[in-house]
Amino acid sequence: MSEHTHDHDHHEAEGPHVSLKEYVTGFVLAVILTVIPFWVVMGNVFESSTTTALVILSFMVVQIFVHMVFFLHMNFHSEGGWNMLALIFTLVLVFITLAGSLWVMISLNNNMMPGMM
Amino acid sequence: MSEATMTADGKTQDGQLEFLVKGDHHPQNGTLLGFWLYLMSDCLIFAALFATYGVLARSYAGGPTGMEVFDLTLVAINTSMLLLSSITYGFAMLEMQANRLKGTLIWLGITGLLGAGFLAVELYEFYHLIHIGATPQTSGFLTAFFALVGTHGLHVLFGIVWLVTLLFQLKKHGLIPANKRRVFCLSMFWHFLDVVWVGVFTFVYLMGVLP
Numbered sequence: 001m002s003e004h005t006h007d008h009d010h011h012e013a014e015g016p017h018v019s020l021k022e023y024v025t026g027f028v029l030a031v032i033l034t035v036i037p038f039w040v041v042m043g044n045v046f047e048s049s050t051t052t053a054l055v056i057l058s059f060m061v062v063q064i065f066v067h068m069v070f071f072l073h074m075n076f077h078s079e080g081g082w083n084m085l086a087l088i089f090t091l092v093l094v095f096i097t098l099a100g101s102l103w104v105m106i107s108l109n110n111n112m113m114p115g116m117m
Numbered sequence: 118m119s120e121a122t123m124t125a126d127g128k129t130q131d132g133q134l135e136f137l138v139k140g141d142h143h144p145q146n147g148t149l150l151g152f153w154l155y156l157m158s159d160c161l162i163f164a165a166l167f168a169t170y171g172v173l174a175r176s177y178a179g180g181p182t183g184m185e186v187f188d189l190t191l192v193a194i195n196t197s198m199l200l201l202s203s204i205t206y207g208f209a210m211l212e213m214q215a216n217r218l219k220g221t222l223i224w225l226g227i228t229g230l231l232g233a234g235f236l237a238v239e240l241y242e243f244y245h246l247i248h249i250g251a252t253p254q255t256s257g258f259l260t261a262f263f264a265l266v267g268t269h270g271l272h273v274l275f276g277i278v279w280l281v282t283l284l285f286q287l288k289k290h291g292l293i294p295a296n297k298r299r300v301f302c303l304s305m306f307w308h309f310l311d312v313v314w315v316g317v318f319t320f321v322y323l324m325g326v327l328p
Contacts, residue, residue: 038189
């Protein structure tokens with residue numbers, strides 16, 4: 001490759017530029033988003049398990065988003081947008097895997113339990 | 118125009134299609150994108166394990182339930198160690214950005230120690246579970262639990278191995294571009310493991326202890 005002359009610029013540009021502010025913001029948000037679900041569960045804040053489950057699952061989604069933005073530096077323009085495209089594709093597959101498995105297996109359990117045959 | 122470079126490897130001499138566009142459009146740093154794609158495929162492994170756990174989470178087969186075996190205090194300690202290791206890795210990245218080798222090494226070392234602490238607590242938890250008879254063979258729930266949490270732990274272990282290797286490489290060669298790239302890749306790996314752990318502590322532990 002003819003990049004030897006540009007090697008200096010090349011490695012300076014490699015990877016995202018990170019800042020202390022970004023990491024500290026991410027960390028503080030992550031701590032808050034971790035402590036609340038633990039408190040909700042350990043302190044029995046809600047009567048119903050379903051409510052608790054929904055609340056902690058929403059905190060999980062928000063926290064994953066925070067980690068993605070502040071720690072993994074996700075945005076729409078790194079690597080020409082290919083990072084984000086790969087991430088969205090993966091999220092679709094993850095959703096299909098999780099929702100599909102649960103849907104199929106819960107239906108199987110409901111309809112084919114030994115007691116019913 | 119790129120005929121000369123393409124014929125150098127002797128593959129497109131007969132005018133075959135060129136799949137590698139030599140213009141300005143392909144990213145300079147293929148490694149980071151490639152590593153990101155690896156992480157995304159790793160994500161699918163975890164999706165499969167999460168789905169398995171989701172299906173088997175209440176299949177106790179007469180064995181212990183999550184509420185009986187999970188110790189949330191341990192999980193909280195583990196979670197805080199992993200979270201702290203995320204920001205210490207961030208400090209290592211900042212030191213590296215400022216071209217300070219010593220600071221990078223120190224913060225990477227602290228990150229590794231926190232990772233090792235996480236693993237130690239997790240191994241203690243596994244040991245304790247097996248000791249009280251909650252082995253992977255006991256029920257579908259425990260099989261799925263050990264598979265999911267064990268795979269995550271294994272990733273952390275390999276992350277630590279990689280981190281220690283990187284410490285030696287940094288010590289020997291300093292902050293050369295190749296080493297900076299490695300630190301970047303490991304940072305993605307490390308933060309990715311943290312993201313998976315967020316899923317684990319919510320989905321497995323916190324939801325597992327709900328009545």
